[in-house]
Amino acid sequence: MGLGIVDISLLTLSVLVSAVIGLYQGYVGRRATPEGYLMGSRKMRPLPLAMSMMVGTVSAITIMGNAGEMYAYGTQLWIMDLGILLALVIIAKVMIPIIHPMEVVSLYEYIEKRFNAKWLRQATVVLQLVGGYFFMGFLLYPPSIALQAFTGLDILLNIFIMGATCTFYSAIGGVKAVVYTDVFQALVMLAGVLAIVIIGSLNVGGLDVVWDIAYHHNRTELFNFDLDPYQRHSFWLCLCLGFFFALGSYGVNQSQTQRFFSTRTVQEAQRVLYYAAGGMVLLRGLIHLSGLAIYAHFYKCDPMAKPGAEEPAYVVILYVLTVLTRVPGLAGIFVAAIYAAVLSSVSTQLNSMTALLWADFLKPHPFFASWSDVKAGALQKVLVLLSGVVAIVLGLVVSMLGRSFLRALFAINGALSGPLIGLFVVALCMPWVNLKGASSGFLISIVLSVWLAFGQLLTQTKEPYLPMSQESCPATNTTVESVAIQTEEVNNVHAIYGLSYCLNSFLGVVICILVALIVTLFTGTNSKEDVDRRYVNETAWRLFEKWTLIQGRESLIKKVLRRSASPSVENKENKKVEEKEIELGDAEEKEILASNRELSEVKEDGDAAGRGAV
Numbered sequence: 001m002g003l004g005i006v007d008i009s010l011l012t013l014s015v016l017v018s019a020v021i022g023l024y025q026g027y028v029g030r031r032a033t034p035e036g037y038l039m040g041s042r043k044m045r046p047l048p049l050a051m052s053m054m055v056g057t058v059s060a061i062t063i064m065g066n067a068g069e070m071y072a073y074g075t076q077l078w079i080m081d082l083g084i085l086l087a088l089v090i091i092a093k094v095m096i097p098i099i100h101p102m103e104v105v106s107l108y109e110y111i112e113k114r115f116n117a118k119w120l121r122q123a124t125v126v127l128q129l130v131g132g133y134f135f136m137g138f139l140l141y142p143p144s145i146a147l148q149a150f151t152g153l154d155i156l157l158n159i160f161i162m163g164a165t166c167t168f169y170s171a172i173g174g175v176k177a178v179v180y181t182d183v184f185q186a187l188v189m190l191a192g193v194l195a196i197v198i199i200g201s202l203n204v205g206g207l208d209v210v211w212d213i214a215y216h217h218n219r220t221e222l223f224n225f226d227l228d229p230y231q232r233h234s235f236w237l238c239l240c241l242g243f244f245f246a247l248g249s250y251g252v253n254q255s256q257t258q259r260f261f262s263t264r265t266v267q268e269a270q271r272v273l274y275y276a277a278g279g280m281v282l283l284r285g286l287i288h289l290s291g292l293a294i295y296a297h298f299y300k301c302d303p304m305a306k307p308g309a310e311e312p313a314y315v316v317i318l319y320v321l322t323v324l325t326r327v328p329g330l331a332g333i334f335v336a337a338i339y340a341a342v343l344s345s346v347s348t349q350l351n352s353m354t355a356l357l358w359a360d361f362l363k364p365h366p367f368f369a370s371w372s373d374v375k376a377g378a379l380q381k382v383l384v385l386l387s388g389v390v391a392i393v394l395g396l397v398v399s400m401l402g403r404s405f406l407r408a409l410f411a412i413n414g415a416l417s418g419p420l421i422g423l424f425v426v427a428l429c430m431p432w433v434n435l436k437g438a439s440s441g442f443l444i445s446i447v448l449s450v451w452l453a454f455g456q457l458l459t460q461t462k463e464p465y466l467p468m469s470q471e472s473c474p475a476t477n478t479t480v481e482s483v484a485i486q487t488e489e490v491n492n493v494h495a496i497y498g499l500s501y502c503l504n505s506f507l508g509v510v511i512c513i514l515v516a517l518i519v520t521l522f523t524g525t526n527s528k529e530d531v532d533r534r535y536v537n538e539t540a541w542r543l544f545e546k547w548t549l550i551q552g553r554e555s556l557i558k559k560v561l562r563r564s565a566s567p568s569v570e571n572k573e574n575k576k577v578e579e580k581e582i583e584l585g586d587a588e589e590k591e592i593l594a595s596n597r598e599l600s601e602v603k604e605d606g607d608a609a610g611r612g613a614v
Helices: 007-026 032-043 044-057 060-074 075-102 109-115 118-151 154-204 207-216 233-250 254-261 266-298 313-321 331-362 373-398 404-427 435-458 477-490 501-525 537-613
Strands: none
Touching: 007 032, 007 154, 007 331, 032 154, 032 254, 032 331, 032 373, 044 154, 044 233, 044 254, 044 266, 044 331, 060 075, 060 118, 060 154, 060 207, 060 266, 060 313, 060 331, 060 404, 075 109, 075 233, 075 254, 075 266, 075 404, 109 118, 109 404, 109 435, 118 154, 118 254, 118 313, 118 331, 118 404, 118 435, 154 207, 154 266, 154 313, 154 331, 154 373, 207 266, 233 254, 233 404, 233 501, 254 266, 266 404, 313 331, 404 435, 404 501, 435 501
16 A cells, blocks of 8 residues: 555645744844854754754664664664763763863864864864765665655655755754754654554554564564674674764764754753753664564564565565555654654754854855855855755765665764764873874774775675564565575675674774874873863873873983982092093193203203313
């Protein structure tokens, strides 16, 4: 079954509401300054910002990909949420108190001030721009496949509609339009995911039955403490994935830090993160439960062997088309949730890309420095439009890469975020590391991380799914054969590229820090005068002070030892001088004696001559 009139009406209404919110915010804020357009004049409230932050990273890929993950591989990925929570607490306690008071538009202005290097700031911005634009391409393509199945519209047309819609309201209304549209879209996403969880649970007898089916078919693994780095998921790998994913997404990514920069105080910024953490746990938990509910419906007949359903995420499409369409409106709500997820994520990226282009490249240029607020605001709208065009084009490019998108997204995201996380860790917590060390670690980490990610993608093979029953299906051979082939392929993966994608970001961080420390060791550490204390974590600064104090004491001890050793040296020198003086004295004495002898001889000769004359 396809979408009915009620479903299409709800979907259309959802898209129109998003556009209207953008128009309204554009009218209300038509006289906003450039900072007001990008930062909401730094007076926005924590709750709507938290909801915007929540849905800014919970994309359509998350809804379909994570639900498919629960279906095909079990619940181990759920532990990722624990790592996300830990990272958000660290960001709130360590990062926000240092960077928020700086009142920056671009997060990477901090890097320039910390290391006194504008080129390093611009290097981080370029990396973020490249990653952000390709991320928008990934955000647009996968859901367009699902929307083609739901709406019958071509994939390319779906990419264009979604890209154009979010570009329109982002350009018109600025950050306020993005945030308040995200609030509406968060509610739509919750409704769409809840529809699957509720209907799926009711159809099999309740949520307890859903969990029981998953438990008896090995889908409820959470505490796999195996340390093997080559397995797909384990407790430690997923904890690592979530922790560094959150640091990369909420700590060193302009699209999310721009949210808590838009508040008035440090305390409000911290509340944004705490509220967002609670919302993400709720929304991601419902997404994971929806995957188990879908499995409870299909567990006796695996649809993965059917054409077009090779990727686990596509069981979500099949479930919506076969189950939710029985109740008018439910399928429409879910499809609206997919649209909302795309629009919220892409609009967030568009707004942040514009902020980076303006604050880091255009505003500092003398040509734009004298522009009025009106002209600067118009230019920012043009930048949003151009960024939207780039996003649409990249969405079309990504459509040529294939359909195994969840792992590809995490692999590339890890490769680009790892070096940035490492650089910020060095900047915030290692004041003794100098510019040469930090920049070397950052650049080398980028090269090695990208090499690893692309190696993984080029050698990528599908891991075998967990066992699935075929007892209620007409044929049972197809899936068994595909699993056997997948297992053979996995065994041939290169030793390095076979490392779990969960480690990509972690490895990038480790490489950056290690190289930074080694280069600093050989080029000389910073002194206290080289670093502004305001840009370093207080605990790290106290350790740095103790370390410099110890270094100073050691230097003083060496000087004292040199001074205590100096008298013996002076004695030796004095002795040599005395010996020289004695030698000189003896020579003078000899000369005097010789002259006296000559005088006495002359006198004797004179006396003898006198006697002879007499």
